[in-house]
Amino acid sequence: MKKVYGSAAEALEGVLFDGMFIASGGFGLCGIPELLLEAIKVAGTKELTFASNNAGVDDFGIGILLQTKQVKKMISSYVGENAEFMRQYLSGELELEFNPQGTLAERMRAGGCGIPGFYTKTGVGTVIADGKDHKDFNGETYIMEEGIVADLAIVKAWKADATGNLVFRKTARNFNPPAAMCGKICIVEVEEIVETGSLDPDAIHLPGIYVHRIFQGDHEKRIEQRTVREA
Amino acid sequence: MWDRNQMAERAAQELQDGWCVNLGIGIPTLVSNYIPEGIEVTLQSENGMLGMGPFPISGEEDADLINAGKQTITELPQTAYFDSAESFGMIRGGKIAMAILGAMEVTENGDLANWMIPGKLVKGMGGAMDLVAGVGRVVVVMDHTNKHGVSKLLKECTLPLTGKSVVDRIITNLGVLDVVEGGLKIVEIADGVSEGELRAATEATIVK
Numbered sequence: 001m002k003k004v005y006g007s008a009a010e011a012l013e014g015v016l017f018d019g020m021f022i023a024s025g026g027f028g029l030c031g032i033p034e035l036l037l038e039a040i041k042v043a044g045t046k047e048l049t050f051a052s053n054n055a056g057v058d059d060f061g062i063g064i065l066l067q068t069k070q071v072k073k074m075i076s077s078y079v080g081e082n083a084e085f086m087r088q089y090l091s092g093e094l095e096l097e098f099n100p101q102g103t104l105a106e107r108m109r110a111g112g113c114g115i116p117g118f119y120t121k122t123g124v125g126t127v128i129a130d131g132k133d134h135k136d137f138n139g140e141t142y143i144m145e146e147g148i149v150a151d152l153a154i155v156k157a158w159k160a161d162a163t164g165n166l167v168f169r170k171t172a173r174n175f176n177p178p179a180a181m182c183g184k185i186c187i188v189e190v191e192e193i194v195e196t197g198s199l200d201p202d203a204i205h206l207p208g209i210y211v212h213r214i215f216q217g218d219h220e221k222r223i224e225q226r227t228v229r230e231a
Numbered sequence: 232m233w234d235r236n237q238m239a240e241r242a243a244q245e246l247q248d249g250w251c252v253n254l255g256i257g258i259p260t261l262v263s264n265y266i267p268e269g270i271e272v273t274l275q276s277e278n279g280m281l282g283m284g285p286f287p288i289s290g291e292e293d294a295d296l297i298n299a300g301k302q303t304i305t306e307l308p309q310t311a312y313f314d315s316a317e318s319f320g321m322i323r324g325g326k327i328a329m330a331i332l333g334a335m336e337v338t339e340n341g342d343l344a345n346w347m348i349p350g351k352l353v354k355g356m357g358g359a360m361d362l363v364a365g366v367g368r369v370v371v372v373m374d375h376t377n378k379h380g381v382s383k384l385l386k387e388c389t390l391p392l393t394g395k396s397v398v399d400r401i402i403t404n405l406g407v408l409d410v411v412e413g414g415l416k417i418v419e420i421a422d423g424v425s426e427g428e429l430r431a432a433t434e435a436t437i438v439k
Contacts (some may be wrong), residue, residue: 027278027279027297027301027315028278028297028301029294029301030278030294030295030297030301031295053315076355077355077356077357077358078354078355078356078357079354079355080352080354080355081301086352098353098355098356100356100357100358100359100360100361101277101315101319101356101357101358101361102277102315102316102318102319102320102322102323102358102361102365103319103360103361104315105314105315105316105318105319106316106319106320106323108316109316120323120364121323121364121365122323122360122361122364122365123360123364124364124394124395125342125392125394125395125396126360126391126392126393126394126395127391127392128356128360158295168312168314169295170280170293170295170296170306170312171276171278171279171280171295171296171297171298171312172294172295173279173312173313173314174278174279174314174315175314175315176314177314177316178314178315178316205314221294221295222294223292223294223297223303224297224301225297225300225301225302225303226292226302226303227286227292227302227303227304228286228287228288228289228291228292228303229285229286229287229288230288231288231289
C-alpha cells in the first residue's frame with residue numbers, strides 16, 4: 001500500500017468532512033503538524049472538534065483555524081496563549097473541555113490501544129471528577145476516564161521511511177505518538193522521508209502500522225518563548 | 232522575610248541525592264539555581280524529557296527542545312526523551328520523587344488550588360492535576376498572603392481545587408510549614424519574622 005503523498009493537500013484528499021473529530025500532536029508550537037493545519041484551513045472543513053494539548057497562537061497552529069471559525073470544540077489542557085481563542089470561548093462560539101494533560105495523553109493512547117476507559121487518581125476531588133464513575137482500589141479513590149478514538153490524527157515527525165516508521169526529534173515528540181495511535185486514519189508530515197532500511201529498526205519511535213499517509217515538507221518550526229542565558 | 236530567590240534557595244534544601252523532580256513555572260523554576268553541592272537531581276519536564284539542562288546561549292536555541300513553560304532549553308549527557316503518555320505514566324506511576332510548584336491557596340489538610348479563578352480568564356490546568364496526584368511529595372512555594380494581605384494558607388479553599396489532600400510542605404516568604412494531622416505545623420521561620428507575625432498571617436489551624 002502506497003503511503004507517500006506529495007503534499008498536505010494530497011494526503012488529506014478524501015479524508016476531511018464537516019463535523020469531524022481530529023486528534024493533533026504538538027505541545028505549544030513544538031512538534032505541531034503545521035502544514036496539515038494550514039491545508040485544513042485551505043480546505044475549509046468546518047465544525048471541527050480537536051483533541052490537542054494546546055490551541056496554538058493567534059496566527060500559527062490551531063489558531064489559524066480559529067480565525068476562520070472552523071473549530072467547534074477544543075479538548076485541551078492549556079489554552080493560555082491565544083487571544084482569539086479566549087474571545088470565541090467567552091462569547092460562547094467555541095466549546096471547551098479541559099482535560100488534565102496526562103489524562104488527555106492517556107485517553108489518546110488508550111483509545112488507540114483498544115482500551116475504552118481507565119481509572120486514574122488525577123482530578124479526584126476536583127471539578128474534573130464531576131459526573132464520572134468513582135472506584136476504590138487498595139483504599140484509594142480513582143475516577144474513570146474514557147479513551148479517545150478520532151476520525152483523523154494529524155502528526156508531525158522528524159523522519160519517516162516509506163512504510164511509515166517514524167522517528168521524532170527531542171521534545172517535539174510530545175503528543176504525536178499518542179495522537180497518531182488514536183486516529184482511524186493517521187496522516188504524518190515529516191522533515192525528511194528516508195530510504196526504507198536506513199532507519200535503525202531498534203530506534204523506531206512509532207511503528208508504521210499506526211501511519212496511513214505521509215508527506216515531506218518545509219517547516220517553519222516557530223519558537224514560542226525564546227529564552228537564553230549569558231554565554 | 233525571604234525574597235523570591237531565598238524561597239527558591241530554601242526549597243532547594245528539599246532535594247535529595249538521586250531524585251527525579253518536576254519544577255513548576257515561576258519561583259519553582261529558580262530552585263535549579265540553588266541545587267546543593269554534592270546533590271545530583273534529574274529534572275523532569277512533563278512535555279517529554281528527563282535530564283533538563285540550562286537555557287541555551289544565544290544562537291543555540293532549538294525549536295524542537297523546550298520545557299513545559301515553552302522556553303528553549305538544552306539537553307545533558309544523561310537526557311532521555313519520551314512522549315506525553317509515557318511522561319505522565321512516570322508522573323502518575325509515582326516515579327517522580329517530588330514536585331515543587333506555585334499555588335494560589337493551600338489548606339490545612341493539604342488541598343491545593345492553583346489553576347482557575349472563576350470569572351477570570353481560564354487558561355487550563357496543564358499537567359498540575361496529574362503531578363499533584365502522582366508524585367511522591369508535593370512542595371508548594373508561594374507568598375504567605377496575597378497582594379491585599381489576605382492569608383493564602385486557609386481552612387478551606389475558595390477557588391476550584393487542583394488536588395485534594397495532596398500538599399506535604401509549604402514554603403512561603405515567612406517560613407516553612409508541614410501539613411500534619413489536624414493542621415499545619417511550623418517547621419521553620421524566615422529570618423526577621425516572629426512566630427506571632429507568621430501566625431497572624433495564617434488563617435489555617437496551626438498545631439504543635
